[in-house]
Amino acid sequence: xxxxxxxxxxxxxxxxxxxxxxxxxxxxxxxxxxxxxxxxxxxxxxxxxxxxxxxxxxxxxxxxxxxxxxxxxxxxxxxxxxxxxxxxxxxxxxxxxxxxxxxxxxxxxxxxxxxxxxxxxxxxxxxxxxxxxxxxxxxxxxxxxxxxxxxxxxxxxxxxxxxxxxxxxxxxxxxxxxxxxxxxxxxxxxxxxxxxxxxxxxxxxxxxxxxxxxxxxxxxxxxxxxxxxxxxxxxxxxxxxxxxxxxxxxxxxxxxxxxxxxxxxxxxxxxxxxxxxxxxxxxxxxxxxxxxxxxxxxxxxxxxxxxxxxxxxx
Numbered sequence: 001x002x003x004x005x006x007x008x009x010x011x012x013x014x015x016x017x018x019x020x021x022x023x024x025x026x027x028x029x030x031x032x033x034x035x036x037x038x039x040x041x042x043x044x045x046x047x048x049x050x051x052x053x054x055x056x057x058x059x060x061x062x063x064x065x066x067x068x069x070x071x072x073x074x075x076x077x078x079x080x081x082x083x084x085x086x087x088x089x090x091x092x093x094x095x096x097x098x099x100x101x102x103x104x105x106x107x108x109x110x111x112x113x114x115x116x117x118x119x120x121x122x123x124x125x126x127x128x129x130x131x132x133x134x135x136x137x138x139x140x141x142x143x144x145x146x147x148x149x150x151x152x153x154x155x156x157x158x159x160x161x162x163x164x165x166x167x168x169x170x171x172x173x174x175x176x177x178x179x180x181x182x183x184x185x186x187x188x189x190x191x192x193x194x195x196x197x198x199x200x201x202x203x204x205x206x207x208x209x210x211x212x213x214x215x216x217x218x219x220x221x222x223x224x225x226x227x228x229x230x231x232x233x234x235x236x237x238x239x240x241x242x243x244x245x246x247x248x249x250x251x252x253x254x255x256x257x258x259x260x261x262x263x264x265x266x267x268x269x270x271x272x273x274x275x276x277x278x279x280x281x282x283x284x285x286x287x288x289x290x291x292x293x294x295x296x297x298x299x300x301x302x303x304x305x306x307x308x309x310x311x312x313x314x
Contacts, residue, residue: 009262012224026071028060028063030059054083057085065187065292076127077186083122107149114126134195137188140198144181147176147181158237166243166247170243174223175212175219181215185202188289207275209272211290221298
């Protein structure tokens, strides 16, 4: 989302704590080999691979959202996350519904059938085919990933059709479109001792509401950092700023809509905190991991913004 003006968008911070995995360098080295040897040669022919910054979306991301995860599983997830970001970039950069459907269909097959349509889909298929999953967690994460695919499909369709989107519809779609609904339970794949607790907690309303508020807040953060970014995305219509502008009768200018989005980010994070405070009474370890995963996303976005490749610099 770009125009000729520069807008004031502060770097957002979370009220929750964050930390990076102590084995970051080893995980990054593993992920770099995959990105340089497998992913970048494919990305060069289809996308701006430099601005995609796929080690950033792999090892760096994994180590911020899962700082206590098992190293072997984080290595596998970091490769999956790099490939996932590339595939998502292809969908976000297109308004061709047949092309988008083909990409998302191949992604769904990698998840459901562990069948890779090409080398970029192999880390996704491999993660879902890996041994060591708790059966209930595998079912939960598979369902949540399919939910993400359908949310991407819905938001791309709205972008193509220029369908009116209310702020409530935006928050619902965005909370699933950034896949936080998948990433929160996946934490217990990297920390298998929590799998049973996460599966039980996921059936509660407070868990589901906390995930929804987390996803919406992170989605707003992502959108704000795309304002004036150099990396191209076809997301003008379903972006938080024009959605807020269209949903108000006052005719907000761009900067005032940005300010409203920032206030909404903080409100959503507070609502997440309220639900986690209730969840903590029964599942304290799950609530703690969710706070860390959420804050890791916000910290990672701030660091990604500072690099100025995927997102506009402050």
